Amino acid sequence: MLHFWETHWGQLVSALIYSLIGISMFALAFTVLRKMMPFNVYKELEEDQNIALGILMASVMIGISIIISSAIR
Template sequence: MNTMAIVQSVVTSLVFSGIGLVMFLLAFKVFQWLSPFSIRKEIEEDQNTALGILMGSVMLGLAIIIAAAIHG
């Protein structure tokens, strides 16, 4: 494997990682905008386990979708 192929693979990985992080941030912001309460307060201060599990499930689902899109 030559150097250009390695550099291209690293750049591609960084670009897809950035896209994934932006998608996670957008999903969190949309979920926060749609909910009638503060998600951050519920999880951090009130220790709402059910909401934490729900947010984790949303993020895992989004990760699976992004991985499938990258893989083709």
């Protein structure tokens, strides 16, 4: 079992670092996108049940995730 940790320790650390970088970049992009909207995103989604905005935000989040994963890779 010790041999496993000796050979894979660097890969695990790299995966953790890249995961943290990706998640922080995603959170930053989502925050910037939310600030750019001329309305309150949370109010539109939660109170007004705006399904179109939910679909738009989901597609933007998927697109940002694809871009971040390509940049990290």
